[in-house]
Amino acid sequence: MDLDEVADRLYALPPPEFTAAREAEARAAKEAGDVPLARDIAKLRKPTVSAWAVNKIARRHPEDLAELLDVGERLRAAWQEQDADALAELTQRRGAVTGRLSRLIRQAGDLSPAAAAEVDQTLDAAVVDAGAAGQVRRGHLVKPLSYSGFAPAPILRERPTRRAKPTPEYEAAEAREREEAEARKAREREAAEAAHREWREALEAAQQEYDERAERVAELERKLTKARKKLDDARNRLEVARREERHARRRLDR
Structure with a gap:
């Protein structure tokens, strides 16, 4: 077994299965006595x-x-x-x-x-x-x-002079170049918009989760404050009871 063989297996897996499989492969290599391979496997990164x-x-x-x-x-x-x-x-x-x-x-x-x-x-x-x-x-x-x-794109021949009428070949090449540039720009814009939408949704979800957990923590802190007060009261009663029990025992022993 070598690193390429392991990587072939791991990178064929869906991302959610990658980490557990990588740990299993690293453990198997270590148990087989190949510690360097185990370390290399552990370094393999989970794919997007x-x-x-x-x-x-x-x-x-x-x-x-x-x-x-x-x-x-x-x-x-x-x-x-x-x-x-x-x-x-x-x-x-x-x-x-x-x-x-x-x-x-x-x-x-x-x-x-x-x-x-x-x-x-x-x-x-x-x-x-x-x-x-x-x-x-x-x-x-x-x-x-x-x-x-x-990026490689159709090469335009020397642009015709202002008086000369552009050739069909030139116009076609120029049109293809414009289309490619527009297509690349559109893909980049689409990727940026999609990434922004996903992160905006992630931000909203993270904010909602944070607000809910913060409120829960605040509620727990309020309950903890009350519980500590009750604990202090119970401790005081316990000390009083212990003191009075000792006094009562001493009187009984006289």
């Missing part, structure tokens, strides 16, 4: 829901994922070669494959809007960044990925 969803696709639909990553590799090569025609064609394929994968991921689990947006963000990162592609292919993600660099 969006990371788990992408990991699941890497296992259940490797062909679809491989197709997307192949498109990404070819897109990066076309960008390096400044091949506008290849970029335009591959960009269309990228949209189709990404859409299909996103649907598969959503069908495989009940994702919140924020988690679904993080899935799309991770797939976009895997397309434009070779390092991200390797992480997604491996299936051991613990958090969503993002890419802040320049």
Whole structure:
């Protein structure tokens, strides 16, 4: 047994099952005498829901994922070669494959809007960044990925002069670039809005829980104050009773 084998098993599990399974794997490695492996297993981090969803696709639909990553590799090569025609064609394929994968991921689990947006963000990162592609292919993600660099897009030929009429190819490439920029911006906005909604709901729930518990604590403190007063009264009565009992015993012994 090695760390990769254990990680493969753990990152195939739903997040709620991860921690207990990790502890069991670490305990088994330690009992087998492999203390370094046990320590490494204990360091494995629990994945977010969006990371788990992408990991699941890497296992259940490797062909679809491989197709997307192949498109990404070819897109990066076309960008390096400044091949506008290849970029335009591959960009269309990228949209189709990404859409299909996103649907598969959503069908495989009940994702919140924020988690679904993080899935799309991770797939976009895997397309434009070779390092991200390797992480997604491996299936051991613990958090969503993002890419802040320049994403490959159709290259516009030199813009026609003001007098010259733009060519259909130029107009089509320009339109695709605008659409991609708008789509990226829309996804980022959707992710931000979804995250804000979820945290706002979490804040409201946390505030309500805090208020309820604070009121409960205040009530318990009031009861505790009364109970302490009663305890003090009982202690006083106990001291009086002990004193009087001693006096009575002394009189009886005379």
